[in-house]
Amino acid sequence: MDRLIEKVIKKDNPTCLGLDPNLEFIPCFIKDKAYKEFGKTLEGAAWAIFEFNKGLIDALYEHIAVVKLQSAYYEMYGIPGIIALDKTLKYAKEKGLYVIFDGKRNDIGTTATAYAKAYIGQTDIDGEKVRAIEADAITVNPYLGSDGIQPFVFEANLNKNAIFVLVKTSNKSSGEFQDLVVEDKFVYEIVAEKVAELSTQSIGRYNYSNVGCVVGATYPEQAKRLRQIMPYTYFLVPGYGAQGGKAEDVAVCFDKNGLGAIVNSSRGIMYAYKKSKFGEEAYQEAAINEVKKMRDEIKQELLRKNTT
Amino acid sequence: MDRLIEKVIKKDNPTCLGLDPNLEFIPCFIKDKAYKEFGKTLEGAAWAIFEFNKGLIDALYEHIAVVKLQSAYYEMYGIPGIIALDKTLKYAKEKGLYVIFDGKRNDIGTTATAYAKAYIGQTDIDGEKVRAIEADAITVNPYLGSDGIQPFVFEANLNKNAIFVLVKTSNKSSGEFQDLVVEDKFVYEIVAEKVAELSTQSIGRYNYSNVGCVVGATYPEQAKRLRQIMPYTYFLVPGYGAQGGKAEDVAVCFDKNGLGAIVNSSRGIMYAYKKSKFGEEAYQEAAINEVKKMRDEIKQELLRKNTT
Numbered sequence: 001m002d003r004l005i006e007k008v009i010k011k012d013n014p015t016c017l018g019l020d021p022n023l024e025f026i027p028c029f030i031k032d033k034a035y036k037e038f039g040k041t042l043e044g045a046a047w048a049i050f051e052f053n054k055g056l057i058d059a060l061y062e063h064i065a066v067v068k069l070q071s072a073y074y075e076m077y078g079i080p081g082i083i084a085l086d087k088t089l090k091y092a093k094e095k096g097l098y099v100i101f102d103g104k105r106n107d108i109g110t111t112a113t114a115y116a117k118a119y120i121g122q123t124d125i126d127g128e129k130v131r132a133i134e135a136d137a138i139t140v141n142p143y144l145g146s147d148g149i150q151p152f153v154f155e156a157n158l159n160k161n162a163i164f165v166l167v168k169t170s171n172k173s174s175g176e177f178q179d180l181v182v183e184d185k186f187v188y189e190i191v192a193e194k195v196a197e198l199s200t201q202s203i204g205r206y207n208y209s210n211v212g213c214v215v216g217a218t219y220p221e222q223a224k225r226l227r228q229i230m231p232y233t234y235f236l237v238p239g240y241g242a243q244g245g246k247a248e249d250v251a252v253c254f255d256k257n258g259l260g261a262i263v264n265s266s267r268g269i270m271y272a273y274k275k276s277k278f279g280e281e282a283y284q285e286a287a288i289n290e291v292k293k294m295r296d297e298i299k300q301e302l303l304r305k306n307t308t
Numbered sequence: 309m310d311r312l313i314e315k316v317i318k319k320d321n322p323t324c325l326g327l328d329p330n331l332e333f334i335p336c337f338i339k340d341k342a343y344k345e346f347g348k349t350l351e352g353a354a355w356a357i358f359e360f361n362k363g364l365i366d367a368l369y370e371h372i373a374v375v376k377l378q379s380a381y382y383e384m385y386g387i388p389g390i391i392a393l394d395k396t397l398k399y400a401k402e403k404g405l406y407v408i409f410d411g412k413r414n415d416i417g418t419t420a421t422a423y424a425k426a427y428i429g430q431t432d433i434d435g436e437k438v439r440a441i442e443a444d445a446i447t448v449n450p451y452l453g454s455d456g457i458q459p460f461v462f463e464a465n466l467n468k469n470a471i472f473v474l475v476k477t478s479n480k481s482s483g484e485f486q487d488l489v490v491e492d493k494f495v496y497e498i499v500a501e502k503v504a505e506l507s508t509q510s511i512g513r514y515n516y517s518n519v520g521c522v523v524g525a526t527y528p529e530q531a532k533r534l535r536q537i538m539p540y541t542y543f544l545v546p547g548y549g550a551q552g553g554k555a556e557d558v559a560v561c562f563d564k565n566g567l568g569a570i571v572n573s574s575r576g577i578m579y580a581y582k583k584s585k586f587g588e589e590a591y592q593e594a595a596i597n598e599v600k601k602m603r604d605e606i607k608q609e610l611l612r613k614n615t616t
Contacts, residue, residue: 020419022418022422023432023433023434031434035434040433040434040435040436041433041436041438042431042433042438042440044433045431045433070415070419070422072413072415072419072420072422072423072426073419073422075422075423075426075427075440075441076422076423076425076426076431076440077431077440078394078426078431078438078439078440078441079387079390079391079394079441081440082387082390083387086386086387104413104414104415104449105380105412106412106414106449107378107380107412108477108478108479108482109479110330111328111378111380111381112380114330114378114380114381114383114384115380115383115384117384118380118383118384118386119383123350123353123384123385123386124331125331125348125349125350125352125353126331126339126343126348127348128348128349130349130350130386131386132350132383132384132385132386132389133383133386133387141412141414141449141451142451142485143449143450143451143474143477143485143486144474144477144479144481144482145479145481145482145483145484145485145486146481146484147479147480147481148477148479148481166451166452169416169451169452169453169456170416171416171417171452171453171455171456172455173452173453173454173455173456174416174452174453175453176453176454176502177450177451177453177495177498177499178451178453180488180490180495180498181490182488182489182490182495187485187488187490187495190485190488191485194484
């Protein structure tokens with residue numbers, strides 16, 4: 001997690017660019033070019049996705065430290081889509097960005113190990129160690145309990161990478177199972193206690209562990225409590241902007257040094273050009289403006305919080 | 309789900325072949341050929357995986373109705389591995405098998421829709437509908453609540469495919485969160501009630517819904533109770549054989565017609581040749597024998613249960 005934190009400090013920005021390339025977010029001039037070359041096929045979609053992602057990364061890599069690739073929007077375009085994910089990931093890393101694979105993977109024992117090796121570890125091919133998909137971190141769903149999480153923790157620690165475990169998600173019905181009350185605790189608090197326990201194995205020089213968590217921006221009260229339960233856990237906070245989360249909502253996730261959380265925005269940044277008067281050709285400038293605006297909002301709120 | 313059930317009836321076998329192609333399960337003569345051609349690379353591993361899967365499908369397609377592909381063991385071999393998954397899936401379908409993509413996918417709203425379209429629905433490329441990965445069913449993790457499950461149900465019903473929602477998993481620490489007690493119920497029972505509710509939208513001619521569930525063979529007492537909570541829900545039961553589940557443990561998941569459940573075995577079938585005296589070249593015969601043995605064990609137990 002130190003590697004992530006150093007990048008965030010260097011860019012002075014806790015914003016995470018979510019690359020969820022639903023085709024409807026992609027400017028028509030890019031899609032038209034793709035369809036002309038490949039037709040309205042999975043290959044055409046994948047070409048447009050990589051082209052758009054590359055344009056966004058080129059525009060933003062000097063302003064941000066982290067990107068998060070939402071795997072669903074690549075898997076939706078089949079093998080060509082997954083190849084576009086891999087190319088995007090490699091391109092982002094070339095530009096010095098920290099890359100989170102947002103796949104919310106989960107399974108038991110040896111199968112969890114296989115997922116962990118796939119994204120944040122090394123695959124052993126009868127003695128030859130190779131990397132399958134080279135992410136820096138992966139998101140993990142905790143429903144299967146600690147023998148489904150521990151293999152991810154193990155590979156993260158072994159390979160100096162990280163995981164983010166879902167604790168309290170940003171969606172409306174996240175409470176259905178996560179907010180069930182067990183004696184005097186919510187289920188998400190019990191998950192948080194487990195995450196806190198797993199965190200202690202790898203506390204780095206900034207006092208944060210390789211085991212991070214996901215806490216939605218849409219639940220600030222819960223986030224405040226979770227910050228206390230998991231003092232060494234970096235928060236990946238989705239739900240900013242389009243889903244309704246605001247700067248004051250996410251401020252509770254940060255420590256007094258402005259660390260402790262990264263805040264993801266996907267649609268807000270990718271789709272900023274739709275609100276811009278310069279049209280879709282100016283999608284890069286629109287994204288830069290949006291990222292700067294988001295950074296300033298969060299920084300201002302953190303300043304306000306620290307001085308009151 | 310009718311399509312699955314018809315195939316199970318026709319083959320008179322509720323066994324599901326789990327294709328979890330960890331390289332260590334694959335006979336050396338196949339791997340040697342792969343490494344000679346492609347080296348110890350992701351491509352070499354992927355070639356061996358597909359070759360082995362194809363051999364198993366060729367041997368077993370007349371005896372079984374269903375295969376389950378555990379995505380982790382393909383993702384572990386990167387893009388070549390995922391291509392091997394796609395090829396295996398297509399090959400199994402050509403041979404008339406029902407194919408479950410075991411990816412335990414989960415996310416919120418539109419992202420859950422993207423996953424559902426990827427595996428059991430259709431991807432819309434500006435008006436052109438194409439299939440990304442052509443599975444018949446997908447496994448789904450419920451931690452995010454109903455707005456994370458409903459999109460899968462919707463796509464299953466729309467495309468006459470199916471989903472299997474994790475309720476009670478087969479691993480040791482599955483109880484950590486699944487067995488938490490909320491008032492007088494376990495969390496997994498509350499999840500089961502939600503699954504039962506979602507099931508009612510699509511009950512087919514055999515009285516089962518497109519919404520199935522996953523219940524580990526290692527927890528027969530819980531399975532018995534879950535069968536009552538979810539009367540219209542087909543059970544996908546992992547954990548048979550290698551993980552310790554026996555015929556008497558899985559019998560509770562079936563109805564009196566011998567329907568209501570499919571029982572998965574991965575290692576037990578793939579790795580049967582290790583226990584055979586004829587060596588690894590005879591992996592197909594060993595797999596056939598194992599499948600027949602497993603079928604007979606389960607059928608005998610169901611007969612015993614129905615007559616006592």
